[in-house]
Amino acid sequence: MGKTVAELLDTLSIRELKEWQVFDRLDPIGGHRGDLQAAMIALMQSSNPDAKLTDFLVVDPNPMTDEQREVYEEQMLMIELQQSAQRTISMFEQLDSKNRH
Template identity: 60%
Template sequence: MAGHLGKTVAELNETMTIDELREWQAFDSVDPIGGHRGDVQAAMIALASCGSKDAKLSDFILFDRAPMTTEQRAIVKERQDAARSEAYTQGLIANLQSRVKGK
């Protein structure tokens, strides 16, 4: 990201707030920053050119940006599922509490 912004890592450490970092992380998840972005764009062109309606973008991505073992992927998925479940539960609790207060 530092290269994308034309700054050194030290400059970013001194000037970037945690909120701005989170915004950049969110942006990167939607529109990747750096060399991977070019790879994704090339894959999009290849996908559009291949003529197969069954092909997926991932079929044309040549490397994994964040390689993990199968076990690591399972752990990450388990944590993500648990976090989604917790967020859903907290949303239900908040909804019920607001209904009780509204009566």
């Protein structure tokens, strides 16, 4: 922001500080933002169709133990399978509905 902390305390209103806090939540300020931008570029340049943004981050934004990661991945797989099953059920329901008319 080009000012010292003391200068900011003298000139920055509470409202403006809150606006900056909201902006920082939406579009983070600082090194992490640069890491995200670099990871996005690396992801776009990657030839791996299964690659995820987190594969290219220098620091894991959501560190987990191996056990936690295993549980998380199992939960994500279950959600994905449930969604796939629901799409299949919906497809058959639509076909059944068309066949009745």
